Amino acid sequence: AQTVTQSQPEMSVQEAETVTLSCTYDTSESDYYLFWYKQPPSRQMILVIRQEAYKQQNATENRFSVNFQKAAKSFSLKISDSQLGDAAMYFCAYRSAFYGGSQGNLIFGKGTKLSVKP
Amino acid sequence: GAGVSQSPSNKVTEKGKDVELRCDPISGHTALYWYRQSLGQGLEFLIYFQGNSAPDKSGLPSDRFSAERTGGSVSTLTIQRTQQEDSAVYLCASSADWNNSPLHFGNGTRLTVT
Numbered sequence: 070a071q072t073v074t075q076s077q078p079e080m081s082v083q084e085a086e087t088v089t090l091s092c093t094y095d096t097s098e099s100d101y102y103l104f105w106y107k108q109p110p111s112r113q114m115i116l117v118i119r120q121e122a123y124k125q126q127n128a129t130e131n132r133f134s135v136n137f138q139k140a141a142k143s144f145s146l147k148i149s150d151s152q153l154g155d156a157a158m159y160f161c162a163y164r165s166a167f168y169g170g171s172q173g174n175l176i177f178g179k180g181t182k183l184s185v186k187p
Numbered sequence: 188g189a190g191v192s193q194s195p196s197n198k199v200t201e202k203g204k205d206v207e208l209r210c211d212p213i214s215g216h217t218a219l220y221w222y223r224q225s226l227g228q229g230l231e232f233l234i235y236f237q238g239n240s241a242p243d244k245s246g247l248p249s250d251r252f253s254a255e256r257t258g259g260s261v262s263t264l265t266i267q268r269t270q271q272e273d274s275a276v277y278l279c280a281s282s283a284d285w286n287n288s289p290l291h292f293g294n295g296t297r298l299t300v301t
Contacts, residue, residue: 104289112276114230114292160229174220174243175280175290179229 071096073163075178082151083186089136090146090181092161100166103137103144104175108158117159120144122166148183156185189213191293193279199299200269208264208296212281219262220290221254224276233277236262269300 072095082088094103105117120128120137127135136145148155162175192211200206212219217238222230232246236256247253256262266273276297280290
């Protein structure tokens, strides 16, 4: 079974600075998708960024980028120029690319609470 | 609507009562998921519907939990004889297909069992 581990329960960053959130995962599958979701106090899970495992190039979305190390099974999220609105819980998630592999559902880590200091 | 809609937003019930939580997915999305999020925890998979296939119920924690999806659209999660440990936020998500499309989440239902 696949597992996702986020080893940092809480992180803090100064506004305008850069912060990196860690995520590791365990799988025997060769093809899969990885996601970072943000959950503000409103509870809604918001997709931040997505990475296909077969792509070597790291995904980037504006101030958000990932460092995907497939061999190491590592998928960290870097937030540049942090803003107050970035404060939230961040969840790393895994999804199989094979039909029948975890039935397409997302397997989540326990999350990292990010605080942004003004 | 533009997004996934869940109702009610909050529900307080007495131990032993039954509750029904509703999810209205994005129109046209074939996949629908229910997750449970306990305080300070990640998301725990409960059940997954994909098109007309039999649902994947492997995440349901007990036989007090059940879900149905009528007409491939709206889904209802039912918890019978609620217990205090059922208190959590129940999140619903839908996606356009089973693997590549991202999941779109609703705002969840916060269930409190007293």
